[in-house]
Amino acid sequence: MDKIILVTGGQGLFGRYLRAELGEAGRYPSREELDVTDAAAVERRLARGDVDWVINCAGTARGGLESQLRANALAAGELARACAAHGAGLVFISTARVFGQGVGPFAEDDPPCPVDDYGLSKYLGERLVARELRAGRYRIVRVSMALGLNPRAPHGQLIPRLLELAARGEPVRAAADQRTSVVHAAWAARMLAQCCRDDAPNGVVHVASRDLVSLYDLAAYVFAGLGLRPGPVPARGADFHAPGLAPPADQGLRSVTWPACGDWRQAADLFICERLAA
Known part of the structure; x- marks a missing residue:
C-alpha cells in the first residue's frame, strides 16, 4: 500500500x-x-x-x-x-x-x-x-x-484584512511598535x-525570516507595492488589545535548527506579485 x-x-x-x-x-x-x-x-x-x-x-x-x-x-x-x-x-x-x-x-x-x-x-x-x-x-x-493567498478565507490574515478595509474606503491602521518575523x-x-x-x-x-519588521512598515510596504493610496496610518499596539494586556513588542521567531527562509521584503514582494496576478 x-x-x-x-x-x-x-x-x-x-x-x-x-x-x-x-x-x-x-x-x-x-x-x-x-x-x-x-x-x-x-x-x-x-x-x-x-x-x-x-x-x-x-x-x-x-x-x-x-x-x-x-x-x-x-x-x-x-x-x-x-x-x-x-x-x-x-x-x-x-x-x-x-x-x-x-x-x-x-x-x-x-x-x-x-x-x-x-x-x-x-x-x-x-x-x-x-x-x-x-x-x-x-x-x-x-x-x-x-503571507499568501487563501481563496477559502481571503481575509483571514492581517495584511489581507487591512487591504479589504482599504477596498471598502475605511481607514487603515497598523501597529508601529510591534514587530514580527514574516515568511x-x-x-x-x-x-x-x-x-x-x-x-x-x-x-x-x-x-523564521532573517529579520523583523513592524506591522506598520510591512503594511505600508505592501500598500505601496500594490499602488494603493492612502497608505496605512501608524498606531500603537495597545490600541488593538484589551485594556491591561500590553502587547508584546516583538513576536518574531528565530531558529537554531533551520536556516532562515529569507527576509521580510522578499516575502512581501512575492505576496504583492501574487495579488497583482490574481
Whole structure:
C-alpha cells in the first residue's frame, strides 16, 4: 500500500502551497470531509493504515477560549493519539504567540509563556502532541506570520484584512511598535514538507525570516507595492488589545535548527506579485 501525507485543514493557506510540495503523496480533506474535532472520524481515517504523516493545518484564532481549546489543543491531542495508534507521524503547526509578552525574536529553546487564548490553546496543543507521540514521530513547527493567498478565507490574515478595509474606503491602521518575523506561506510549506522527509529527532522547530519588521512598515510596504493610496496610518499596539494586556513588542521567531527562509521584503514582494496576478 502506498503511504500518503494527510493534510488536515488542507483547504486553508498552508494547504494551498503544500500541494506544490507534496504532489501525488498529499491528501487535503476539507473540514466537511474530516473534522479534526471529531475524534471518532479521525480514528476511522487513520485506521485505514495508509497515512505515513499528518500535517495538521487545522485550527482557529476565533471564538472564545473554549472553542479555541477544542480546535487547537484537544483536537490536536486526539489526532496525536490516533497517529500513535496507527504508526503515523504528526507535524503540528503552532505560533509565536506561545511566548506571550516576552521580547523576541524567540528561539526553539526559549520558554513559552502564553497570555492570550490563541497562544494558550496552541501551547496546550504542543504539550498534548509531545505527550501522545513521545514514543512516535512528531514535529512542532512554529510560524509567526505567513503571507499568501487563501481563496477559502481571503481575509483571514492581517495584511489581507487591512487591504479589504482599504477596498471598502475605511481607514487603515497598523501597529508601529510591534514587530514580527514574516515568511511566505510557500516557504513555510517547503519546511513542513521537509519535516515528513527527514529523520530529524522529535521536537520544536521555527520557520523564521532573517529579520523583523513592524506591522506598520510591512503594511505600508505592501500598500505601496500594490499602488494603493492612502497608505496605512501608524498606531500603537495597545490600541488593538484589551485594556491591561500590553502587547508584546516583538513576536518574531528565530531558529537554531533551520536556516532562515529569507527576509521580510522578499516575502512581501512575492505576496504583492501574487495579488497583482490574481
